[in-house]
Amino acid sequence: MKDEIEIRNYLKYKNHQVQDRYLTNESLFKLDFSKNLKPIGKSVNKLPIYFLKLGNGPIKILVWSQMHGNETTSTRALLDLITFLNIYGSNYLKKISLHVIPILNPDGALNYTRTNFNGIDLNRDALVLSQPESILLNEMYHSINPHFCFNLHDQRSIYSVSNSKKSSVLSFLSPSVDEIKSDTDSRIKSMKIISSIEKKLNNLIEGHISRFKDDYNANCVGDTFQSLGTPTILFESGQYGLDYSRENTRNYMCIALITAIKSIASENYDLNDYNSYYSIPPNEELFFDILLRNIKIPKNNTFERVDIGVYFNESLDKKTKKITFSPVISKIGNLKLMTGHKEIDFSNNHIIHEITNENLVEFIKNV
Ligand SMILES: [Zn+2]
Missing domain, CATH: 3.40.630.10 (Zn peptidases)
Structure with missing residues (x-):
């Protein structure tokens, strides 16, 4: 073979x-x-x-x-x-x-x-x-x-x-x-x-x-x-x-x-x-490009844990003729049945007050 x-x-x-x-x-x-x-x-x-x-x-x-x-x-x-x-x-x-x-x-x-x-x-x-x-x-x-x-x-x-x-x-x-x-x-x-x-x-x-x-x-x-x-x-x-x-x-x-x-x-x-x-x-359809697991978010006076599924948007950079991949939040919730091509576990992190598409890149980079 x-x-x-x-x-x-x-x-x-x-x-x-x-x-x-x-x-x-x-x-x-x-x-x-x-x-x-x-x-x-x-x-x-x-x-x-x-x-x-x-x-x-x-x-x-x-x-x-x-x-x-x-x-x-x-x-x-x-x-x-x-x-x-x-x-x-x-x-x-x-x-x-x-x-x-x-x-x-x-x-x-x-x-x-x-x-x-x-x-x-x-x-x-x-x-x-x-x-x-x-x-x-x-x-x-x-x-x-x-x-x-x-x-x-x-x-x-x-x-x-x-x-x-x-x-x-x-x-x-x-x-x-x-x-x-x-x-x-x-x-x-x-x-x-x-x-x-x-x-x-x-x-x-x-x-x-x-x-x-x-x-x-x-x-x-x-x-x-x-x-x-x-x-x-x-x-x-x-x-x-x-x-x-x-x-x-x-x-x-x-x-x-x-x-x-x-x-x-x-x-x-x-x-x-x-x-x-x-x-x-x-x-x-069970994959995300990136799956952020166990993120602590505020709920009432305490917190809850959620997962965030992220997809990449592909676009052409017309100057370099390269394809760029920008992360976009697709789903937030219990995503236990899903898998990420890349997974990041946030179990040990502090409560996170806000993740938006805009700060997602910085957020992932700083983990
Ligand atoms: Zn096709």
Whole structure:
């Protein structure tokens, strides 16, 4: 297991030129394979949307990332997958061809927003097709006519693996095709591939893999393509400890993508019982970025103890092109069932009269 090339050699095929959370069209042109990128359309604000094809195999896989502009971890993993295939993948590329749109929403990427330049969530636009980015993806889907689709995202740091104390580092979904979540042929194929991924990754990050929620929404792109009979997999990169650059998650997501490619090229996934997909624990929302425990606050003439859950707001510093994380109080009360990526215990502190978003940073710093 440990000897497998994708695990052993990650640093050899990782694209070290791209790091951290901010990733735009400009970042793509730092890469060795950028000469193979072709513009295939334009965003709302007239930025090019690029495309890249690898391999000539008969099994066609359409992959897109950053339909949500600020979700870059899976894009970084995808770029590493491309370099992996260029170095080690000639056998796979005889079986499959990979059709890649690395940044579907370049305006959102540039401004570090989930939505596109018109403020529209492209993953709620699959039916209406009101945005040029949605129309382009739809046209590519119909012209390529893929056998599989990979839909790449980042998930928020709030997700736990079921009700455990472990954060969801990676989650996956075989999207539903109807309200009753029928197990169609395409859904089952996706489930089997996800089972292959889960088996492999569980050896590396045991207990940190989960299933994304599977409520049907016809406005979501994955649900639409799955409904049209194309096995579609949602890949979500999540939070692992205090690694807010998500460079570790990137490594694991890359191995997940390689595993998916290998299982499709070899058709090994078909050996899996698709029911094992359902034994992957579901995502729950039990994490804060910071959890302050046992804070004494005044009550009547004495005091009580409360916990404070804090989330980070992400924003782009336009000067440094870095993402900043600002703490915001989300919940105050008894948060015993919750977990923090960072936890601070205030059992031995004095009564605290006021914590506001404004003094939170100073407050945490002075503990
Ligand atoms: Zn997303």
